[in-house]
Amino acid sequence: MRRNQVTIQKQIVTPSGEDEFAIRWIGDEGVGIVTTRSEQSYFVLDSKEFWYDLTQKRYPSRKKCACKNEYFKLWFDYVPRAGTEDFREIRINAECSTCCKLKKIGHVEIDYSPSAQLLEQAISYCKEPRIKYKTHSVEGFWQMQELQELVAFLAEKQLYMYRWYWGETEDKRFFERISPPELQHKLSPGSYLAVCFSAEPMDAFSENSAADGKGVYIDRNLWRSRELIWLDSPMVILGKTKRILYQMDFCSEYIDTDGKVQQKSEAFCRLTEEVLRYCKEHLSEKKAAKAEKCIDRARFFDLIMTVCDWDASGNDDKVLKPLIAHLANQSDEVIFAFDEIMAELLYALDTRQNFKIARKFDRKHSDDSFLYSRCVALINGEEYYQKVRSFAVVDLWGMEFEAILYVPALAWAKKHKKDPDSYPHVTAKSYETKSNTAGWKRS
Ligand SMILES: [Zn+2]
Numbered sequence: 379m380r381r382n383q384v385t386i387q388k389q390i391v392t393p394s395g396e397d398e399f400a401i402r403w404i405g406d407e408g409v410g411i412v413t414t415r416s417e418q419s420y421f422v423l424d425s426k427e428f429w430y431d432l433t434q435k436r437y438p439s440r441k442k443c444a445c446k447n448e449y450f451k452l453w454f455d456y457v458p459r460a461g462t463e464d465f466r467e468i469r470i471n472a473e474c475s476t477c478c479k480l481k482k483i484g485h486v487e488i489d490y491s492p493s494a495q496l497l498e499q500a501i502s503y504c505k506e507p508r509i510k511y512k513t514h515s516v517e518g519f520w521q522m523q524e525l526q527e528l529v530a531f532l533a534e535k536q537l538y539m540y541r542w543y544w545g546e547t548e549d550k551r552f553f554e555r556i557s558p559p560e561l562q563h564k565l566s567p568g569s570y571l572a573v574c575f576s577a578e579p580m581d582a583f584s585e586n587s588a589a590d591g592k593g594v595y596i597d598r599n600l601w602r603s604r605e606l607i608w609l610d611s612p613m614v615i616l617g618k619t620k621r622i623l624y625q626m627d628f629c630s631e632y633i634d635t636d637g638k639v640q641q642k643s644e645a646f647c648r649l650t651e652e653v654l655r656y657c658k659e660h661l662s663e664k665k666a667a668k669a670e671k672c673i674d675r676a677r678f679f680d681l682i683m684t685v686c687d688w689d690a691s692g693n694d695d696k697v698l699k700p701l702i703a704h705l706a707n708q709s710d711e712v713i714f715a716f717d718e719i720m721a722e723l724l725y726a727l728d729t730r731q732n733f734k735i736a737r738k739f740d741r742k743h744s745d746d747s748f749l750y751s752r753c754v755a756l757i758n759g760e761e762y763y764q765k766v767r768s769f770a771v772v773d774l775w776g777m778e779f780e781a782i783l784y785v786p787a788l789a790w791a792k793k794h795k796k797d798p799d800s801y802p803h804v805t806a807k808s809y810e811t812k813s814n815t816a817g818w819k820r821s
Contacts, residue, residue, distance in 0.1 A: 383458060383460075384458070385455050385456060385457050385458065386455070386456040386458075386497065387453055387454070387455050387456075388453065388454050388456065388497065388500055389451070389452065389453050390412070390451075390452035390453065390454060390500055390501055392414055392418065392420065392501070394416075394418075396414040396415065396416060396418070397451055397452075398414065398415055398449040398450065398451060398475045399412035399413060399414055399420075399449065399450055399451075399452055400412065400413045400440045400441070400448050400449055400450075401440065401441040401450060401452075401472060401483055402437075402438040402439065402440055402441070402507075403422075403438060403441060403470070403483050403484055403799075404432055404433075404438050405484050405797065405799030405800060407428060407432055408484060408485065408486035408487065409422070409425040409428045409429055409432055409486075410422040410425055410429075410438075410470070410483070410484075411425065411429060411504060411507050412452065412501065413507070415449065418503070419503075419504040419505075419506075419507045420501035420502060420503055420504055421501065421502045421503075421504050422470065422486075422500075422501060423454075423468060423486055423496050423499075423500065423501075424486075424496065426502060426504070428599075429504075429507070430509055430511075430633045430637070431599045431602050432599075433507075433508070434510065434511070434513060434602075436804050436805070436808055436810075437508065437808060437810040437813075439746075439780075439783060439810075440746065441472070441481070441483065442780075443474035443476065443477060443479055443481065444477075444479065445474060445476055445477040445479065447474050447475060447476035447477065449474075449475040449476075450472035450473060450474055450475060450481065451472065451473045451475060452470070452471070452472055452473075453471045453472075453473075454468050454469065454470055454471070454500055455468065455469040455471060456468050456496070456497055457469070459488075462491070463491075463492065463493075463494045464488065464491045464492065464493045464494065465488050465493045465494075465496060465497075466487070466488060467485055467486065467487050467488065468485065468486045468488065468496065469482070469484075469485040470482075470483040470484050470485065470486070471483065484799070489589045504637070505637055506637055508812070509633055509637060509639060510813075510815070511629065511631040511632065511633060511639045512629060512630060512631050513602070513627065513628075513629040513631075514626075514627070514628050514629060514630075514650060514654060515625060515626070515627050516625070516626045516654070516657045516661070517623060517624060517625040517626070518623070518624060518661055518662050519621045519622060519623055519624075519662060520622075520624050520661050520662055521662065522565065522566070524660065524661055524662065525565050525624065526562045526565065527660065528656070528657075528660070528661065529558050529561050529562050529565070530558065530562070531656055531660075532558075532575045532607070532653075533558035535649060535652070537575040537576060537577060537607070538555065538574075538575075538576045538577075538578065538579055538580060539555065539556050539557070539558060539561055539573065539574070539575055539576075540553060540554065540555050540556065540573065540574040540576065540580050540583070541553075541554055541556040541561065541564065541569075541570050541573055542570060542571045542572045542573070542574070542594065542596050543564075543569065543570045543571055544571060545593070548593075549592070550591075550592045550593030551571065551588070551592055551593035551594050551595065552584070552593055552594060553580075553583050553584045553586070553594040553596060554584060555580075555581065556573075561573065566612075566622075567611070567612045567613075567614050567622055570609075570611060571596075571611050572596065572598070572608055572609060572610055572611060573608075573609040574596075574600070574601075574606045574607070574608060574609075575606060575607040575609070576604070576605065576606035576607075577605040577606065577643075577645065577646050577649070578604075578605060580606075583596060598610075601627050601628050601629065602629060602632060603632050605642050605643060605646040606628070607626055607627075607628040607650075607653065608626065608627045608628065609624070609625075609626050610624075610625045610626070610627065612624045612625075613625075626653075626657075628650055628653070629642075629650070630642050630646065630647040630650045630651075673712055673715045673716060673719065674719070675719055675723070675760065676760065678716060678719045678720070678723075679756075679759055679760040679763070681701060681704070681716070682701065682756060682757055682759075682782075683759050685700050685701045685704050686698060686700060686701050686757075687699060687700050694779060694780075694781035694782075695781055697781075698781055698782065698785055701785060701789075702785055702788045702789045702792060703789075703792070704789075705785065705786070705789035705790075705793075706789045706790075706792035706793040707793070708789075710790065710793075710803075713786050713789050713790050713793070713803075714786070714803045716785070716786055716789075717786035717803055717805050718805050718806060718807075720756065720782070720783075720785075720786070720805075720809070721805035721806070721807045721808065721809045722805075722806075722807055723755070723756055723763065724749070724752050724753065724755075724756070724809035725807040725808070725809055725813060725814050726767065726814070726817075727752045727755055727766060727767070728748075728749075728752065728809070728810075728811060728812065728813060728814040728817050728818075729814060729817035729818065730817065730818045730819070730820070731769075731817075732748075732752075732817075733748055733811075735769065735772055735775060736748055736751055736775040739772055739775035739776055740775060740776055743775070745810075745811035745812065746811070747778065748811050749780075749783075749809060749810060749811050750778035750779065750780040751774055751775050751776075751777060751778055752774075752809070753778065753779040753780055753781075753782050753783065754774035754777045754778065754779045755774055756779070756782060757779055757782065783809070784798065786801065786803065787799075787801035790802075790803075
């Protein structure tokens with residue numbers, strides 16, 4: 379029996395002998411995918427379990443070296459959990475394949491056992507890294523009565539109801555079945571961490587104890603794989619008046635262990651349709667944080683045209699430096715609004731027709747380079763952007779301006795003195811290529 383003592387370092391090489399990878403990494407989750415030059419993708423460690431759920435809203439971009447190269451040699455450092463066969467932490471290190479500069483990608487904390495297999499299975503083949511499936515998110519500033527009626531409606535559908543909550547006196551989390559009338563009295567903020575409206579019994583979850591010793595822990599992504607509707611803990615939004623934002627998530631599709639999109643049961647699919655219809659007819663319209671949007675499109679283009687250092691053209695990072703500094707002095711709301719507008723503008727250009735035009739301009743266009751070229755539409759003013767939309771200019775498809783994508787995260791990181799990888803905002807629309815499913819429909 380091996381007793382782990384020292385950190386083991388392992389270089390990552392694919393079964394076919396490739397050892398240079400592009401890296402997509404979700405920093406705060408410790409989940410990622412690496413792709414060889416021959417476009418073969420691999421999940422890092424146990425990322426497969428989480429990757430598809432985490433990439434539905436936002437698909438991470440490739441890591442880049444300061445020298446602009448995107449391919450790295452990879453080493454994983456396996457830190458042992460003393461006296462056991464397990465690992466406590468695995469660190470992901472990269473070396474630029476061009477300039478040899480070292481880069482720390484991140485680390486994965488291992489809180490389960492056995493974990494020895496992660497040394498042999500450092501990466502596992504992934505046929506299709508980018509899979510989208512249909513999810514539904516309904517949110518709004520609902521009134522208590524509306525919410526109580528929603529519970530009554532779901533009770534008619536014979537759903538099992540469970541409340542996951544924090545027990546103040548016991549100082550830990552519980553997960554318990556709850557009757558509809560009881561639930562109707564416990565819907566205010568603070569009375570639950572989440573409510574599950576489930577098609578099947580979930581009693582087994584009440585035994586599921588978290589590693590922190592604070593009772594039951596339920597994964598917030600549970601609704602993606604199981605047949606249930608997830609009502610998240612409501613958010614209190616403080617403004618001129620106090621409002622409470624509720625959110626429900628559910629989906630009729632899921633990704634199976636082979637990485638294929640599957641339908642949930644017919645009964646559950648029918649239920650999701652009925653719930654969607656009910657929400658549309660009975661719940662107050664979504665009036666989310668958008669109303670508080672503090673910069674608009676015109677201001678967005680204005681900032682880019684006037685604040686950036688265009689004398690430094692050619693050095694994208696230098697061009698954007700004053701813009702990052704400017705945003706770092708604003709509230710988080712302004713930084714996030716900048717991000718939202720950027721994502722919306724890029725999303726609108728993410729169409730099959732534009733991709734065709736780009737390909738005509740440069741046959742080598744990939745999903746990534748198409749995104750980086752769309753970025754060029756943002757840096758020459760609003761009029762230029764409109765011309766791109768109406769196909770009046772095409773020169774952008776021969777250029778790239780990827781650096782602008784990182785402006786919100788860099789400004790936020792500068793403001794809070796944190797790592798840009800922990801940037802917390804997820805935009806409503808994703809700017810990644812093929813996110814705009816309507817724009818990619820074959821006509
Ligand atoms: Zn480099």
